[in-house]
Amino acid sequence: xxxxxxxxxxxxxxxxxxxxxxxxxxxxxxxxxxxxxxxxxxxxxxxxxxxxxxxxxxxxxxxxxxxxxxxxxxxxxxxxxxxxxxxxxxxxxxxxxxxxxxxxxxxxxxxxxx
Amino acid sequence: xxxxxxxxxxxxxxxxxxxxxxxxxxxxxxxxxxxxxxxxxxxxxxxxxxxxxxxxxxxxxxxxxxxxxxxxxxxxxxxxxxxxxxxxxxxxxxxxxxxxxxxxxxxxxxxxxx
Numbered sequence: 501x502x503x504x505x506x507x508x509x510x511x512x513x514x515x516x517x518x519x520x521x522x523x524x525x526x527x528x529x530x531x532x533x534x535x536x537x538x539x540x541x542x543x544x545x546x547x548x549x550x551x552x553x554x555x556x557x558x559x560x561x562x563x564x565x566x567x568x569x570x571x572x573x574x575x576x577x578x579x580x581x582x583x584x585x586x587x588x589x590x591x592x593x594x595x596x597x598x599x600x601x602x603x604x605x606x607x608x609x610x611x612x613x614x
Numbered sequence: 615x616x617x618x619x620x621x622x623x624x625x626x627x628x629x630x631x632x633x634x635x636x637x638x639x640x641x642x643x644x645x646x647x648x649x650x651x652x653x654x655x656x657x658x659x660x661x662x663x664x665x666x667x668x669x670x671x672x673x674x675x676x677x678x679x680x681x682x683x684x685x686x687x688x689x690x691x692x693x694x695x696x697x698x699x700x701x702x703x704x705x706x707x708x709x710x711x712x713x714x715x716x717x718x719x720x721x722x723x724x725x726x727x728x
Binding site for chain 2: 504531532534536541542543544545546549551589591593594595601602603604605606607
């Protein structure tokens with residue numbers, strides 16, 4: 501059984517704060533790590549796909565780093581805005597012969613308050 | 615918009631009913647997925663179709679029956695469900711069934727089994 505752990509489970513920050521969350525995954529047979537952003541009543545939206553150890557990706561105020569040797573990824577949000585309020589999911593893909601099978605974490609629920 | 619639509623968005627059914635969930639993708643993708651999200655649990659992969667062929671059945675009970683008539687449409691036929699099957703059912707698609715491919719999600723069908 502693969503365990504993908506995300507912390508914290510939930511987070512309340514003030515507008516303008518910078519924040520970060522963690523995704524932990526098995527370090528063996530790593531293939532890819534996905535981050536998704538999921539607003540209530542909407543579809544999960546892809547943020548990043550990361551495949552290489554040391555990868556850093558950025559999209560506006562959101563960035564992510566990847567450490568495949570120790571099995572973690574960080575997602576950073578700089579200068580949080582109310583529209584950043586969402587659940588942030590990570591998903592781990594293991595190197596198998598089975599194609600694109602993602603194992604998801606339970607997510608970090610972010611609430612940005614004015 | 616993600617280009618993946620799901621109908622209905624909400625469904626209430628009795629344990630003796632038969633119903634179907636529909637997913638349609640307008641992205642020209644070749645792989646489609648059904649996921650289930652129960653309360654407080656992570657997204658859980660149910661089925662994968664690649665070029666209309668089922669490539670993954672994640673030990674899903676036979677009361678859930680998927681159908682993929684073409685690469686753009688995916689159905690989940692439901693019969694004799696149990697109250698514990700109440701959950702959010704999400705459809706996704708990707709260009710190929712590869713671990714580094716982004717999956718594009720629909721908004722989900724919220725199912726309540728009485």
